[in-house]
Amino acid sequence: MTLTRDGIAYRVALDLPEGSYVNLGIGIPILVTAYLPPDKEIFIHSENGLLGVGPMSLPGTEDPDFLNASKQFVTLVPGASLFDHALSFTMIRGGHITHSVIGAIEVAANGDLANWRVSGEKVPGVGGAMDLAFGVRNLYVAMNHVTNKGEPKILNHCTCPLTAPRCVRRIYTDMALIEVTPEGLLLREVARGLTAEAVQACTEAPLRVADDCREMTVPDEFKGVRLTA
Amino acid sequence: MTLTRDGIAYRVALDLPEGSYVNLGIGIPILVTAYLPPDKEIFIHSENGLLGVGPMSLPGTEDPDFLNASKQFVTLVPGASLFDHALSFTMIRGGHITHSVIGAIEVAANGDLANWRVSGEKVPGVGGAMDLAFGVRNLYVAMNHVTNKGEPKILNHCTCPLTAPRCVRRIYTDMALIEVTPEGLLLREVARGLTAEAVQACTEAPLRVADDCREMTVPDEFKGVRLTA
Amino acid sequence: MIDKTVASCKEAVADVFDGATLMFGGFGDPGVPGRLIEALREQGASRLCVIHNGAGGDDFALGGLILDGRVRKLIASFPNSPRAWAFRDRYLKGEIELELIPQGTLVERIRAAGAGLGGFFTPTAFGTELAVGKETRIIDGREYVLEAPLHADFAFIKAHRGDRLGNLSYRGAMRNFNPVMATAGKVVIAEVDQLVPVGALSPEEIHTPGIFVDLLVEVERDPRLFELEPPKRRSAK
Amino acid sequence: MIDKTVASCKEAVADVFDGATLMFGGFGDPGVPGRLIEALREQGASRLCVIHNGAGGDDFALGGLILDGRVRKLIASFPNSPRAWAFRDRYLKGEIELELIPQGTLVERIRAAGAGLGGFFTPTAFGTELAVGKETRIIDGREYVLEAPLHADFAFIKAHRGDRLGNLSYRGAMRNFNPVMATAGKVVIAEVDQLVPVGALSPEEIHTPGIFVDLLVEVERDPRLFELEPPKRRSAK
Numbered sequence: 001m002t003l004t005r006d007g008i009a010y011r012v013a014l015d016l017p018e019g020s021y022v023n024l025g026i027g028i029p030i031l032v033t034a035y036l037p038p039d040k041e042i043f044i045h046s047e048n049g050l051l052g053v054g055p056m057s058l059p060g061t062e063d064p065d066f067l068n069a070s071k072q073f074v075t076l077v078p079g080a081s082l083f084d085h086a087l088s089f090t091m092i093r094g095g096h097i098t099h100s101v102i103g104a105i106e107v108a109a110n111g112d113l114a115n116w117r118v119s120g121e122k123v124p125g126v127g128g129a130m131d132l133a134f135g136v137r138n139l140y141v142a143m144n145h146v147t148n149k150g151e152p153k154i155l156n157h158c159t160c161p162l163t164a165p166r167c168v169r170r171i172y173t174d175m176a177l178i179e180v181t182p183e184g185l186l187l188r189e190v191a192r193g194l195t196a197e198a199v200q201a202c203t204e205a206p207l208r209v210a211d212d213c214r215e216m217t218v219p220d221e222f223k224g225v226r227l228t229a
Numbered sequence: 230m231t232l233t234r235d236g237i238a239y240r241v242a243l244d245l246p247e248g249s250y251v252n253l254g255i256g257i258p259i260l261v262t263a264y265l266p267p268d269k270e271i272f273i274h275s276e277n278g279l280l281g282v283g284p285m286s287l288p289g290t291e292d293p294d295f296l297n298a299s300k301q302f303v304t305l306v307p308g309a310s311l312f313d314h315a316l317s318f319t320m321i322r323g324g325h326i327t328h329s330v331i332g333a334i335e336v337a338a339n340g341d342l343a344n345w346r347v348s349g350e351k352v353p354g355v356g357g358a359m360d361l362a363f364g365v366r367n368l369y370v371a372m373n374h375v376t377n378k379g380e381p382k383i384l385n386h387c388t389c390p391l392t393a394p395r396c397v398r399r400i401y402t403d404m405a406l407i408e409v410t411p412e413g414l415l416l417r418e419v420a421r422g423l424t425a426e427a428v429q430a431c432t433e434a435p436l437r438v439a440d441d442c443r444e445m446t447v448p449d450e451f452k453g454v455r456l457t458a
Numbered sequence: 459m460i461d462k463t464v465a466s467c468k469e470a471v472a473d474v475f476d477g478a479t480l481m482f483g484g485f486g487d488p489g490v491p492g493r494l495i496e497a498l499r500e501q502g503a504s505r506l507c508v509i510h511n512g513a514g515g516d517d518f519a520l521g522g523l524i525l526d527g528r529v530r531k532l533i534a535s536f537p538n539s540p541r542a543w544a545f546r547d548r549y550l551k552g553e554i555e556l557e558l559i560p561q562g563t564l565v566e567r568i569r570a571a572g573a574g575l576g577g578f579f580t581p582t583a584f585g586t587e588l589a590v591g592k593e594t595r596i597i598d599g600r601e602y603v604l605e606a607p608l609h610a611d612f613a614f615i616k617a618h619r620g621d622r623l624g625n626l627s628y629r630g631a632m633r634n635f636n637p638v639m640a641t642a643g644k645v646v647i648a649e650v651d652q653l654v655p656v657g658a659l660s661p662e663e664i665h666t667p668g669i670f671v672d673l674l675v676e677v678e679r680d681p682r683l684f685e686l687e688p689p690k691r692r693s694a695k
Numbered sequence: 696m697i698d699k700t701v702a703s704c705k706e707a708v709a710d711v712f713d714g715a716t717l718m719f720g721g722f723g724d725p726g727v728p729g730r731l732i733e734a735l736r737e738q739g740a741s742r743l744c745v746i747h748n749g750a751g752g753d754d755f756a757l758g759g760l761i762l763d764g765r766v767r768k769l770i771a772s773f774p775n776s777p778r779a780w781a782f783r784d785r786y787l788k789g790e791i792e793l794e795l796i797p798q799g800t801l802v803e804r805i806r807a808a809g810a811g812l813g814g815f816f817t818p819t820a821f822g823t824e825l826a827v828g829k830e831t832r833i834i835d836g837r838e839y840v841l842e843a844p845l846h847a848d849f850a851f852i853k854a855h856r857g858d859r860l861g862n863l864s865y866r867g868a869m870r871n872f873n874p875v876m877a878t879a880g881k882v883v884i885a886e887v888d889q890l891v892p893v894g895a896l897s898p899e900e901i902h903t904p905g906i907f908v909d910l911l912v913e914v915e916r917d918p919r920l921f922e923l924e925p926p927k928r929r930s931a932k
Contacts, residue, residue: 065630294867
């Protein structure tokens with residue numbers, strides 16, 4: 001049994017502490033918005049100049065001037081603020097954003113991240129990914145464990161152009177939660193029904209299994225959305 | 230007959246065009262505020278984050294949060310804006326402020342300005358003078374022609390530490406209006422009753438006399454303030 | 459009296475010349491000066507260099523300008539949005555040059571130009587493909603890349619409200635690159651949803667002081683950028 | 696629930712340590728966190744390095760801290776105000792070090808620290824006494840000086856209104872160095888005239904987002920900094 005994209009987002013959300021300032025990338029990361037623990041105050045940052053992004057706008061209430069960086073219509077929470085791109089990237093590059101959840105093409109055993117350009121891609125684009133990878137202390141990758149073709153994305157060395165070297169702290173996938181440590185990758189959690197061996201089989205880089213390695217605690221469903229598959 | 234400090238300020242104000250954005254330094258320059266032509270819209274910048282500074286506050290109406298960089302209580306004109314120091318010096322250093330009127334200790338024939346430190350001064354201070362001198366295209370000096378001891382301040386070469394090299398465009402004094410040109414100093418106007426020779430006698434650097442050199446057109450009095458002495 | 463307003467976008471963009479470098483504000487749709495860019499399409503200047511976060515969308519504004527073959531070079535951080543098919547087509551044919559810059563470096567380079575700085579050291583992109591050929595330096599134990607200021611002949615920006623002095627205020631996520639680009643263009647042209655009398659914007663709520671703005675024009679929003687009538691029913695029946 | 700407020704200035708400054716580097720906002724009196732600095736006088740930390748535009752006034756706040764002999768070094772642009780006699784006395788006796796920086800360079804160095812930059816090239820001061828010993832470079836035909844970021848262990852700032860999340864807004868000329876210093880201190884402590892509920896400050900009017908602020912305390916203005924009761928009769932009968 002593995003996690004759905006929403007399941008990965010749910011699992012990430014559990015780890016965001018109260019008072020954190022979190023940037024969410026396009027794809028699985030932005031899904032985290034829906035699973036923030038209601039008992040914690042967490043501020044979502046969008047690099048186009050919003051801090052305190054709330055739930056998506058309800059149909060019929062979209063305001064054309066309130067979009068997040070994933071180009072979704074959003075609301076703001078009480079205490080939100082608006083600013084320009086210069087201050088927004090001061091927050092990122094200056095180390096003020098405490099957490100960044102970002103997608104990845106490849107992650108290496110030493111925390112190298114490749115997420116902006118597939119080798120041989122036709123039109124490159126980088127957006128704010130490099131600023132986040134260089135600027136944010138707690139950089140969490142949220143992605144599927146393997147490619148559409150079933151190939152590992154967690155490698156000994158990245159083959160795609162790097163976004164930043166040695167920047168990833170944790171990897172959340174549909175199969176596992178892996179921590180990047182100075183001694184290499186540490187398997188902290190495994191999806192229900194999977195074994196450490198099964199995760200390793202889908203991972204090129206060697207995994208050490210944590211002494212307290214446990215099952216990923218994700219319910220099967222949350223508010224009608226499937227979290228496991 | 231020479232100009233008073235207010236007379237110098239009055240003469241400077243005549244030359245500020247509509248639509249100019251003008252920073253006024255401490256001393257004679259800040260007096261310009263009182264003599265702005267009422268038929269022109271001119272925006273006064275104060276480096277502590279004000280654009281559109283109006284007249285001084287009337288006694289009894291001072292607001293503790295509305296001070297200009299000369300530490301005077303001021304009002305704002307309609308259309309004024311407030312901002313932080315970073316944007317304020319973006320205006321200055323980025324070349325957006327069109328005119329700066331500044332005091333001087335010495336000005337050299339080539340436009341070198343010395344206005345931040347008297348040789349041997351006990352406690353140095355520079356404030357925003359260097360940013361203005363390096364950043365503003367139309368840098369006008371407003372000062373008395375000679376020192377308290379009667380010594381020339383317009384010299385062949387500055388003896389005090391420079392604020393910026395080759396930056397002064399015009400010099401407005403109690404005796405004359407002098408333009409800094411690539412060929413040296415050009416005497417454009419002379420205070421009523423003085424001769425070009427008399428001005429040269431108080432000036433170390435050589436002055437060429439403009440073909441159309443004329444009398445400084447300053448009334449003896451304006452709203453009860455003496456402009457000539 | 460200072461009056462920076464002009465009657466039409468056509469008049470506002472009249473002076474753009476062949477080969478000019480332009481900045482366009484906006485991120486996604488919010489804050490894009492769509493009417494000005496459409497007027498530039500009509501105006502005809504070509505061989506343009508455009509600085510913008512993305513590569514425009516569909517056949518509107520920057521997308522249309524690229525479709526028309528008028529852009530020689532694009533300086534951007536995210537030109538690969540699915541809607542930027544006009545750019546993709548020309549880029550793959552080798553008909554447009556691309557300078558790709560991390561988003562934070564892009565805005566900081568624009569700011570440096572506006573603030574009169576000669577360049578800056580940023581950690582972003584050190585050791586990556588996007589820093590190849592750039593000067594690097596280790597400062598206090600950290601690795602940095604030297605980046606240069608980005609100037610433009612013209613900056614097109616969009617604001618919500620503006621007055622004849624050029625004072626501007628933005629709404630929601632419209633701000634993005636606009637206030638920074640307003641400092642960095644030789645000629646800065648703003649389109650606003652609403653022209654208001656001087657004094658209507660309080661000194662504290664002005665985001666772009668008029669000193670940075672040369673021309674402004676009041677426009678109705680182009681429906682392709684969503685009209686401003688919240689709540690807006692975009693997901694129509 | 697996030698609650699960055701503390702009950703007193705004493706509590707807010709408790710962690711300042713001997714030898715710390717501090718930034719104090721303000722230009723003249725507006726925006727000076729006078730109550731926090733007075734609490735620091737009580738607190739007792741010494742051998743401080745202070746970054747501020749001036750050198751304080753009279754025997755209050757920074758002036759008092761210097762008078763008490765607690766400041767080892769001052770980094771400033773205008774320490775020679777007549778009211779800064781405490782600094783003048785110590786400076787002339789060689790009891791305090793001074794690093795003098797042009798005002799625009801001072802704020803830009805603070806901003807560079809807050810924005811994670813390694814330094815920048817500015818034209819200001821090239822060829823003058825204040826650029827002696829600094830690296831210089833000619834870029835596109837213009838001469839520049841390389842300047843380094845200025846970090847601090849603590850930034851003391853003052854705002855007009857603030858909420859428990861640390862969101863701040865300023866009034867009039869209070870803003871000056873405060874929003875920039877709020878980005879550059881490891882620990883940022885704000886004193887505000889008025890603590891307001893979350894949501895009372897609109898998203899557009901927040902000048903310093905709460906992300907930059909660690910602690911804040913509501914204070915009554917010290918009479919030495921003029922109380923906030925406009926119209927204020929300062930020139931009393």
